[in-house]
Amino acid sequence: MATKKDQADVLIVGAGASGGIAARYLAEAGLSVVCLEQGRWHDRSEFRGTSPDWEITGRKQWFPNPTIRDLPQDYPLNEDESDIAPLMFNAVGGSLILYAGVWPRMLPSDFKVRTLDGVADDWPLTYEELQPYYERTEADIGVSGLEGDPAYPPGAGPPLPPLPLGPGAMNIARAHDRLGWHWWPEPNAILSRPYQGRNPCVQSGTCQQGCNEGAKATTDQTHWPIAIEHGAKLITGARVRRIVTENGLATGAEWIDENGQEHFQPADVVVMAANSIGTARILLNSATPECPDGLANSSGLVGRRLMMHPFASVTGLFDGDLESWQGQFGCSIESFEFYETDESRGFVRGAKWGLAPTGGPINMALPARAGESEWGPNHHLLFRERFGRGQSWGLFGEDLPNEDNRVELDDDLTDSSGIPAPKIIYKVAENSRKLLDFHIEKASESMIEAGAHKVETDSLMRYSGWHLLGTARMGDDPETSVVDRWGRSHDISNLYVVDGSVFVTSSGTNPTSTIAALAMRTAEHMAQDRFNQEVAV
Amino acid sequence: MSEPIGIRPSVSDATRRALETVGDHLIPEAHGMPAAGSMDVGTTQLDAVLASRPDLAPHLERAMADANLDDIGGFVTTLESEDPEAYGAVTLAIVAGYYMHPEVHRLIGYQGQVPKDAQRLSEAEIFQEGLMDLAQKVIERGPIYRPTPTTEGAI
Numbered sequence: 001m002a003t004k005k006d007q008a009d010v011l012i013v014g015a016g017a018s019g020g021i022a023a024r025y026l027a028e029a030g031l032s033v034v035c036l037e038q039g040r041w042h043d044r045s046e047f048r049g050t051s052p053d054w055e056i057t058g059r060k061q062w063f064p065n066p067t068i069r070d071l072p073q074d075y076p077l078n079e080d081e082s083d084i085a086p087l088m089f090n091a092v093g094g095s096l097i098l099y100a101g102v103w104p105r106m107l108p109s110d111f112k113v114r115t116l117d118g119v120a121d122d123w124p125l126t127y128e129e130l131q132p133y134y135e136r137t138e139a140d141i142g143v144s145g146l147e148g149d150p151a152y153p154p155g156a157g158p159p160l161p162p163l164p165l166g167p168g169a170m171n172i173a174r175a176h177d178r179l180g181w182h183w184w185p186e187p188n189a190i191l192s193r194p195y196q197g198r199n200p201c202v203q204s205g206t207c208q209q210g211c212n213e214g215a216k217a218t219t220d221q222t223h224w225p226i227a228i229e230h231g232a233k234l235i236t237g238a239r240v241r242r243i244v245t246e247n248g249l250a251t252g253a254e255w256i257d258e259n260g261q262e263h264f265q266p267a268d269v270v271v272m273a274a275n276s277i278g279t280a281r282i283l284l285n286s287a288t289p290e291c292p293d294g295l296a297n298s299s300g301l302v303g304r305r306l307m308m309h310p311f312a313s314v315t316g317l318f319d320g321d322l323e324s325w326q327g328q329f330g331c332s333i334e335s336f337e338f339y340e341t342d343e344s345r346g347f348v349r350g351a352k353w354g355l356a357p358t359g360g361p362i363n364m365a366l367p368a369r370a371g372e373s374e375w376g377p378n379h380h381l382l383f384r385e386r387f388g389r390g391q392s393w394g395l396f397g398e399d400l401p402n403e404d405n406r407v408e409l410d411d412d413l414t415d416s417s418g419i420p421a422p423k424i425i426y427k428v429a430e431n432s433r434k435l436l437d438f439h440i441e442k443a444s445e446s447m448i449e450a451g452a453h454k455v456e457t458d459s460l461m462r463y464s465g466w467h468l469l470g471t472a473r474m475g476d477d478p479e480t481s482v483v484d485r486w487g488r489s490h491d492i493s494n495l496y497v498v499d500g501s502v503f504v505t506s507s508g509t510n511p512t513s514t515i516a517a518l519a520m521r522t523a524e525h526m527a528q529d530r531f532n533q534e535v536a537v
Numbered sequence: 538m539s540e541p542i543g544i545r546p547s548v549s550d551a552t553r554r555a556l557e558t559v560g561d562h563l564i565p566e567a568h569g570m571p572a573a574g575s576m577d578v579g580t581t582q583l584d585a586v587l588a589s590r591p592d593l594a595p596h597l598e599r600a601m602a603d604a605n606l607d608d609i610g611g612f613v614t615t616l617e618s619e620d621p622e623a624y625g626a627v628t629l630a631i632v633a634g635y636y637m638h639p640e641v642h643r644l645i646g647y648q649g650q651v652p653k654d655a656q657r658l659s660e661a662e663i664f665q666e667g668l669m670d671l672a673q674k675v676i677e678r679g680p681i682y683r684p685t686p687t688t689e690g691a692i
Binding site: 051059149174192204206380388 | 569592663675
């Protein structure tokens with residue numbers, strides 16, 4: 001039985017990127033913070049990057065899809081009606097534990113697609129409004145990159161120099177120079193220099209199996225220690241069943257511990273930070289007779305407009321030895337050459353390209369991206385052709401919002417605590433298909449100009465749903481949005497959302513930097529506005 | 538993790554032998570490289586794979602239970618179409634066992650994911666020769682971001 005002394009100023013659901021950032025800034029502002037996280041802390045020694053089995057554990061225990069990974073702290077997903085499988089990780093640090101660390105900002109036009117291109121919706125804020133938060137989060141986590149990218153308006157650049165491009169990326173940069181195409185060193189949330197007590201990158205190429213060095217920014221390192229130092233309480237192994245409301249205001253959350261024991265955490269304000277699937281799931285699971293379609297859902301948009309960035313890859317194979325199993329993974333360079341709308345192409349919006357290494361020997365024999373396996377005597381020839389000799393453009397196409405792409409509650413599937421699990425319904429749109437086909441063609445030209453003797457493509461990678469966005473979009477109109485420009489629910493004035501759910505459109509960029517900037521902005525606004533905050537009595 | 542690394546599930550001798558035979562078919566001796574069977578993919582390397590991936594064991598047993606090894610090509614084709622999960626387990630166990638073998642590492646020139654000397658990516662590594670000249674040319678081509686109602690200075 002919770003008592004008054006258990007009452008938190010703020011309850012945060014989820015300890016990943018947005019939850020960690022919100023916790024730090026709220027706790028530093030003097031608010032009492034409790035966070036419920038269904039995963040646990042991970043020590044860096046658990047990561048398999050220094051072990052010979054890193055590639056095979058990366059396909060199971062450390063695979064980013066929870067259905068395949070099937071850990072006790074995961075919840076299952078019904079993905080049968082989804083063209084793309086969602087990816088995530090449940091832990092302190094959240095999906096950052098396994099992300100690539102690529103950290104580009106959105107571009108100015110991304111916030112104005114209705115005005116500029118007549119599609120989707122404008123955001124209720126601008127690039128300029130978010131720019132100071134981009135700059136501050138980049139300093140918080142230690143972004144490596146190069147100032148001056150003409151794809152962005154002027155402003156402060158990353159605090160650290162770029163990570164090495166290596167011979168493969170330098171070769172492609174020269175090719176883009178000949179073509180007159182944009183390229184730039186990729187900003188990565190991976191340290192190129194020692195920074196705030198953390199070790200820099202050692203280029204071992206295992207970022208997506210967990211960084212053994214701690215060079216890749218994850219909030220368990222960068223934000224939670226500071227939040228806890230300022231009094232934040234982080235409860236792991238805590239699975240939230242529903243947000244509880246009374247008289248139209250949130251009063252806290254019901255949660256279940258690892259032993260199946262039920263608890264209630266009371267709070268003045270509730271902040272959802274469980275990613276765009278987890279947040280929608282909990283809000284839908286929190287339906288009451290007064291809110292039969294789920295909490296904060298008078299617009300009917302909770303769970304809808306799910307965006308996941310259809311992803312294609314184009315891999316060039318070169319004659320020279322590039323040691324392309326090493327390096328940041330992470331990206332080396334990016335290109336925004338074909339990012340903006342050109343209606344003559346037959347579609348709107350575009351894609352950002354990020355150049356990555358191609359992986360270790362097992363991944364070259366059984367490619368997870370572009371390329372097929374070859375058996376028999378020619379296996380050795382194909383392996384020799386690929387191993388250490390590839391560079392791969394990853395193409396993130398902007399995913400326009402569609403209300404039919406959605407998160408629902410599955411009728412039958414539950415997690416191990418008996419809580420209804422999400423069902424994902426997602427189809428790749430015709431605009432996205434045309435967009436990816438165009439970009440595959442252009443990225444192939446890039447590889448050929450760089451001297452690739454062979455180009456392998458993957459036109460739609462199923463296990464690529466890293467970027468979970470849009471299921472509780474922000475906006476000024478309560479009839480067409482779930483939260484306002486500060487992430488506050490239009491319906492429940494002491495309920496906030498700080499994760500990627502609030503995205504109005506997806507952009508064509510990796511979204512974590514924008515999630516982080518928005519989380520910082522929302523947390524600071526909450527702290528500044530605390531004395532005006534309505535709470536349940 | 539849910540399946541502790543270090544536990545070695547039992548796989549029958551028949552499955553081990555079948556895996557070596559199929560391995561020799563998929564990865565035969567050729568072009569200066571050894572066959573999978575000679576690289577212990579049914580013995581010690583399989584043990585190493587299963588220690589890390591115990592979930593593969595039941596799929597391997599199921600795949601090999603009715604394996605007709607008189608027609609290995611036909612067996613592999615049928616397995617791929619009729620039981621893709623078992624096919625995936627068989628190919629992964631063979632490939633992983635093979636490419637985790639020290640002798641294969643030596644032959645392909647792979648020393649594992651070797652960390653660079655800690656701490657210090659040199660200036661020469663970060664600012665490779667020609668990098669800043671190339672970047673300057675990108676800058677000289679001018680801004681490419683699209684102007685928005687609140688963004689000044691773009692083209």
